[in-house]
């Protein structure tokens with residue numbers, strides 16, 4: 001169940017091999033410990049950077065290997081098959097680095113991108129607020145203009161890598177609001193340690209343990225004028241400019257989790273005997289295996305086709321929403337039934353399948369919930 005080899009370029013194969021070596025040699029041996037301790041695996045992220053996996057989508061000067069969006073999806077899919085937390089950390093970091101690469105000034109790019117590419121600096125995008133989730137246009141965080149910059153005040157909810165990041169892309173509304181621009185803007189806020197008035201409370205989640213997110217409070221946090229990313233009022237375009245990629249990438253993470261659960265379930269169904277037969281010989285189990293395969297393969301095709309379209313600069317919103325929706329649903333369906341096939345052992349703490357199941361659940365919420373993806377697909381289809 002792979003992409004037809006001939007559809008992959010030399011570059012895709014090189015990226016896939018590198019991601020495979022990282023996932024096998026670095027992530028797999030650490031996945032259980034990351035889950036058990038819930039500690040942010042900074043050294044694993046640094047190793048991803050050292051191996052060139054954090055600069056894949058950045059301009060060539062920031063890494064020895066760059067690729068297109070399909071290469072990126074192959075990478076996060078492979079990492080997710082070992083650790084959802086590490087893949088989600090890489091995804092959150094990537095979608096903080098990309099806006100800097102696209103909209104940053106030369107000096108902002110020079111300041112942040114080399115360290116973000118080699119993993120010594122981690123990035124986070126803080127858009128969501130306690131009262132602004134699925135409808136992020138109602139943001140309450142403000143950036144008061146001062147003589148030499150801005151002072152940010154407000155609350156942000158969630159935000160992958162928030163608190164452990166070295167650079168936070170904070171979406172806020174400039175005050176006073178310019179006459180010609182009513183939109184929000186993006187401000188580069190340093191680490192919690194380096195920004196007075198910036199506090200972060202980590203919140204524990206049911207899955208993706210080791211990946212960090214929580215509640216951020218900005219209380220009159222001063223940033224210099226040079227920390228405005230892009231233009232005043234251009235924040236929504238920056239935050240949403242990579243949304244098709246971000247959604248497709250989340251779909252790829254879902255495919256990675258589903259694939260790991262599927263492989264474990266198939267091996268178990270062949271191995272485990274009950275009533276004198278391997279459980280995989282019972283038709284009821286075969287139905288589960290067939291439905292799991294169908295969901296996984298379908299999601300993978302949607303993700304690869306959206307990723308290939310983005311790589312060819314022909315990405316479209318409906319295709320990326322469908323990729324994200326399918327990847328999330330496949331992840332939930334396949335991981336749930338992988339536990340089912342493992343019987344009582346699947347429900348046991350410490351079994352990879354129960355971790356995959358808890359990790360998978362977040363995918364139908366982040367980056368736009370499944371309800372929002374369905375609404376988007378329907379609106380695009382109906383021309384609304």
Ligand SMILES: Cc1cc2nc3c(=O)[nH]c(=O)nc-3n(C[C@H](O)[C@H](O)[C@H](O)COP(=O)(O)OP(=O)(O)OC[C@H]3O[C@@H](n4cnc5c(N)ncnc54)[C@H](O)[C@@H]3O)c2cc1C
Pocket residue numbers: 092125126127128130132133134135157158159160161205213362365366367368369370371372375
């Ligand atoms: C682990 C984790 C990591 C995250 N990472 C980030 C990050 O890096 N950056 C960031 O900015 N945010 C991040 N988020 C926030 C995430 O994107 C939001 O949680 C998500 O967009 C949903 O918003 P909400 O939680 O406020 O739910 P709500 O918007 O309050 O939704 C509640 C329910 O109502 C439904 N609903 C709401 N509006 C509509 C509508 N118009 N049509 C149909 N149904 C609707 C939703 O589908 C959902 O079922 C993260 C969240 C988590 C849990």
